[in-house]
Amino acid sequence: MHLKQIPVGGRGRITGYKRGEKEYRRRLLMLGATPGVEFEVVRIAPLGDPVEIRVRGSFISVRRNEAELIEIEPVD
Template sequence: MRKFAGGKRWRHRTLCDLRPGERGVVVAVRGQGPIRRRLLDMGMTPGTVVQVVRVAPLGDPVQVTCKGTALAIRRSEGEQVEIR
């Protein structure tokens, strides 16, 4: 699913668009280098179901469940994970 992000740009929904309790399926991991590799190594591979559990009291990071483990991910990194 894509959503209108203002102007003429469409962008994919990302992990950060999920509200607490919502699930999504990973479509792709954007970016490059250590951050992408780390996300992939932690199991954010295409086809994986991820769930946002909660948001930290100050709004960032978010807690997600992926492959049975709880992970804390910053929004800046969560935005690299495209979700359907």
């Protein structure tokens, strides 16, 4: 499952990242979006890009194509 499939208010856990885009993956890791951390989708822009998530008390905006790199599992 990917981040872009979670609705507003939905929660999930980051399980890993797809290969490629090392610079972007490094930026997300520095912002606290590490494997195993839970997040919440706070807001999605009207056209679906970007998606804003809350991770460890911080808000991160993720573009739709970049969200495809993040592998997640839903959390109830």
